[in-house]
Amino acid sequence: MSEKLIGAAIFGQSGGPTAVINASAYGVIRAALDAEEITKVYGAEHGIKGVLDDRLFVMDEEDPEELRLLLHTPSSALGSCRYKMADPEVDDTDYKRILEIFKKYNVRYFFYNGGNDSMDTCNKISRFMESADYECRVMGVPKTIDNDLYGTDHCPGFASAAKYIATSCMEINKDARVYDNGMITIVEIMGRHAGWLAGSAALATEFGSGPDLIYLPEVDFDMDKFLSDVEKIYKKNGKVLVAVSEGIHYADGSFVSEAKTSATDGFGHAQLGGLASMLAEIVKERTGAKVRGIELSLLQRCGAHLASETDIEEACASGMEAVRQAVSGVTGKMVAFQRETIDGDYHCKLVLIPLTDVANYEKKVPLEWINDEHNGLKHEFIDYVLPLIQGEPKLPLEHSLPRYARLKKVLAK
Amino acid sequence: MSEKLIGAAIFGQSGGPTAVINASAYGVIRAALDAEEITKVYGAEHGIKGVLDDRLFVMDEEDPEELRLLLHTPSSALGSCRYKMADPEVDDTDYKRILEIFKKYNVRYFFYNGGNDSMDTCNKISRFMESADYECRVMGVPKTIDNDLYGTDHCPGFASAAKYIATSCMEINKDARVYDNGMITIVEIMGRHAGWLAGSAALATEFGSGPDLIYLPEVDFDMDKFLSDVEKIYKKNGKVLVAVSEGIHYADGSFVSEAKTSATDGFGHAQLGGLASMLAEIVKERTGAKVRGIELSLLQRCGAHLASETDIEEACASGMEAVRQAVSGVTGKMVAFQRETIDGDYHCKLVLIPLTDVANYEKKVPLEWINDEHNGLKHEFIDYVLPLIQGEPKLPLEHSLPRYARLKKVLAK
Numbered sequence: 001m002s003e004k005l006i007g008a009a010i011f012g013q014s015g016g017p018t019a020v021i022n023a024s025a026y027g028v029i030r031a032a033l034d035a036e037e038i039t040k041v042y043g044a045e046h047g048i049k050g051v052l053d054d055r056l057f058v059m060d061e062e063d064p065e066e067l068r069l070l071l072h073t074p075s076s077a078l079g080s081c082r083y084k085m086a087d088p089e090v091d092d093t094d095y096k097r098i099l100e101i102f103k104k105y106n107v108r109y110f111f112y113n114g115g116n117d118s119m120d121t122c123n124k125i126s127r128f129m130e131s132a133d134y135e136c137r138v139m140g141v142p143k144t145i146d147n148d149l150y151g152t153d154h155c156p157g158f159a160s161a162a163k164y165i166a167t168s169c170m171e172i173n174k175d176a177r178v179y180d181n182g183m184i185t186i187v188e189i190m191g192r193h194a195g196w197l198a199g200s201a202a203l204a205t206e207f208g209s210g211p212d213l214i215y216l217p218e219v220d221f222d223m224d225k226f227l228s229d230v231e232k233i234y235k236k237n238g239k240v241l242v243a244v245s246e247g248i249h250y251a252d253g254s255f256v257s258e259a260k261t262s263a264t265d266g267f268g269h270a271q272l273g274g275l276a277s278m279l280a281e282i283v284k285e286r287t288g289a290k291v292r293g294i295e296l297s298l299l300q301r302c303g304a305h306l307a308s309e310t311d312i313e314e315a316c317a318s319g320m321e322a323v324r325q326a327v328s329g330v331t332g333k334m335v336a337f338q339r340e341t342i343d344g345d346y347h348c349k350l351v352l353i354p355l356t357d358v359a360n361y362e363k364k365v366p367l368e369w370i371n372d373e374h375n376g377l378k379h380e381f382i383d384y385v386l387p388l389i390q391g392e393p394k395l396p397l398e399h400s401l402p403r404y405a406r407l408k409k410v411l412a413k
Numbered sequence: 414m415s416e417k418l419i420g421a422a423i424f425g426q427s428g429g430p431t432a433v434i435n436a437s438a439y440g441v442i443r444a445a446l447d448a449e450e451i452t453k454v455y456g457a458e459h460g461i462k463g464v465l466d467d468r469l470f471v472m473d474e475e476d477p478e479e480l481r482l483l484l485h486t487p488s489s490a491l492g493s494c495r496y497k498m499a500d501p502e503v504d505d506t507d508y509k510r511i512l513e514i515f516k517k518y519n520v521r522y523f524f525y526n527g528g529n530d531s532m533d534t535c536n537k538i539s540r541f542m543e544s545a546d547y548e549c550r551v552m553g554v555p556k557t558i559d560n561d562l563y564g565t566d567h568c569p570g571f572a573s574a575a576k577y578i579a580t581s582c583m584e585i586n587k588d589a590r591v592y593d594n595g596m597i598t599i600v601e602i603m604g605r606h607a608g609w610l611a612g613s614a615a616l617a618t619e620f621g622s623g624p625d626l627i628y629l630p631e632v633d634f635d636m637d638k639f640l641s642d643v644e645k646i647y648k649k650n651g652k653v654l655v656a657v658s659e660g661i662h663y664a665d666g667s668f669v670s671e672a673k674t675s676a677t678d679g680f681g682h683a684q685l686g687g688l689a690s691m692l693a694e695i696v697k698e699r700t701g702a703k704v705r706g707i708e709l710s711l712l713q714r715c716g717a718h719l720a721s722e723t724d725i726e727e728a729c730a731s732g733m734e735a736v737r738q739a740v741s742g743v744t745g746k747m748v749a750f751q752r753e754t755i756d757g758d759y760h761c762k763l764v765l766i767p768l769t770d771v772a773n774y775e776k777k778v779p780l781e782w783i784n785d786e787h788n789g790l791k792h793e794f795i796d797y798v799l800p801l802i803q804g805e806p807k808l809p810l811e812h813s814l815p816r817y818a819r820l821k822k823v824l825a826k
Binding site: 392 | 484487494495553579581583590592593616686705707799802804811813814
């Protein structure tokens with residue numbers, strides 16, 4: 001479509017880490033190193049902050065085998081950031097600095113891996129470069145365990161977290177039922193605004209050992225209804241396993257977890273989680289049962305040892321596709337996934353969507369996939385998630401423990 | 414050595430579940446089903462309580478393939494109990510009832526899988542049967558993630574929990590270091606009186622991505638020293654990962670976690686864990702840093718998906734050995750592990766120790782394996798644990814999720 005653009009590339013990682021964000025990194029870096037149009041590949045330390053601070057690692061200096069290990073190394077190998085860029089029309093300081101760095105290293109390709117905010121960053125940089133008449137192709141690579149990105153069937157990172165959550169819930173459920181006395185267990189799962197992750201606990205139930213009740217942030221939380229749900233099952237079975245999204249909220253929009261913070265002595269439970277413990281206390285008071293609160297915490301987002309091979313492959317493929325498209329002339333787009341079910345089999349097609357379409361819209365679990373009681377998922381949800389968690393990666397191990405990538409991280413001068 | 418003893422066998426599971434307690438169950442049940450001296454194999458529901466309540470499942474009725482899945486099914490498949498038997502000299506009600514049930518089903522073999530208390534139960538039953546002149550061979554099979562059983566190099570269940578802890582700490586460490594702002598993470602690990610589990614976090618550090626500081630209950634905890642340890646590393650690196658045993662205690666013997674309970678409004682944090690959150694609050698106040706508390710919770714004891722193959726094999730072998738020895742005439746013994754290092758390679762030999770020797774003594778981490786600063790482990794500890802966590806089981810999966818044993822549990826009449 002367009003003429004060859006010769007120059008260097010920068011890749012950056014942004015937002016919360018996932019089990020497969022480095023698989024996307026590998027996709028971008030490997031493809032960029034292999035592209036003849038790309039003269040040098042830089043990895044920005046802590047995302048866009050590394051560009052602003054002129055902290056760029058030379059990826060060409062890395063051992064190819066160590067780079068390959070990125071496929072199975074959780075969290076952001078280059079470092080991440082949560083840096084919100086100003087609107088260039090309001091304050092273009094950062095953008096001028098980015099342009100300065102781009103010129104310094106003759107950067108003609110910029111790849112950014114992240115969620116909503118990162119696609120917004122990408123978009124702003126893309127527009128600024130255009131207005132400054134500096135030719136640079138900007139591509140977004142999707143990432144978020146929250147699975148809430150618009151315009152893509154699902155997001156890299158989500159499926160591995162879902163698999164971790166489902167497997168852990170199966171194990172917890174087995175553990176929580178061993179004694180003959182009553183026991184209620186409440187598991188808190190990530191997802192502030194969308195219930196994709198908490199909903200994935202339904203996979204455990206589907207396969208015989210999971211939560212009896214699941215509460216998502218897509219619908220208002222009603223404490224009385226919740227307590228009566230729990231009590232009903234407790235009276236019948238003596239054992240209850242509940243999964244709740246950290247983002248459950250009352251009808252007035254206030255988070256259930258925040259009610260806790262204000263009810264106590266400012267112990268900062270909001271940051272530390274604490275929703276599970278709080279609900280456990282309330283349920284204990286109501287039922288008199290033994291109640292345990294469990295927070296899956298950040299284990300759920302970095303559990304690379306339980307990653308989905310499908311997720312790893314798609315994460316890597318989306319990174320490679322971003323490079324391929326940019327080299328062929330595309331800019332201002334995010335690589336997205338389009339599901340194609342052929343003869344009942346799941347297939348994933350890579351497509352491109354404009355960065356402008358992605359930013360600032362959160363995709364939630366469709367209400368029609370949540371049961372009428374608002375305490376569980378329908379089969380449509382299972383059908384959606386199940387293909388995504390398939391496949392076990394062959395993990396590189398050393399002494400039966402994970403062998404992560406060890407990068408040299410040689411700084412560009 | 415002795416004449417053939419023909420009759421039925423009962424097997425029971427006791428105490429907290431582990432990732433491999435069912436592997437021991439499989440060892441006992443499989444060997445008992447195959448032993449021609451054993452006429453029928455019963456699995457007691459909820460350990461000794463199932464015997465007292467006449468709730469025995471007929472293992473002969475189970476599908477052999479489902480039984481085999483016990484090798485990879487976490488938690489106690491037959492149900493467990495924490496039932497403390499009276500001394501038969503003080504109150505022999507339970508023992509008379511057990512004898513009645515043994516006679517009803519012509520039980521001549523009793524196998525019990527558990528920790529200290531369970532070996533004590535075994536011992537008391539053994540002595541009572543002898544005094545009642547009822548011939549029954551009683552054998553203990555070891556189990557405890559705490560690894561604190563006397564007379565055995567290590568205990569089935571410990572290694573898999575250690576592997577889960579080490580792997581999870583590696584992942585947490587990767588996750589906790591992604592941003593360029595300061596971050597202190599505190600991980601709470603099980604082990605009320607012995608530090609074997611918390612110490613296993615040192616494996617993560619040994620292989621490049623683990624805690625900077627580890628605190629065990631074998632030595633007194635000093636809050637000031639702890640805070641200064643954390644602060645020193647925080648000032649140097651900006652990131653700190655700390656592992657603490659739930660059982661850390663002050664010089665006067667009081668648990669650090671209990672101080673929390675009394676300091677708050679009786680929110681029951683002792684049961685819910687809460688040590689990590691409590692320490693996080695204190696560290697936050699001292700350093701001003703962002704601090705996160707993570708409780709590994711019961712995930713660490715039932716994480717079958719990260720089990721050690723060595724652990725599974727040894728757990729199963731110890732169950733089989735108990736049957737083999739009983740059939741050949743042995744009684745009143747526990748199967749124990751003796752480590753043999755031949756040409757630098759780890760080997761495990763099964764030996765027998767008298768039940769009377771096991772009960773009521775807790776084996777702790779040797780003080781000489783803890784560093785002089787009391788905030789880390791020496792290489793002797795790594796050398797001890799590393800061989801135990803080796804090997805990845807081939808997990809039976811269904812749709813990429815664990816496929817656990819589904820037992821029929823046909824009740825004996």
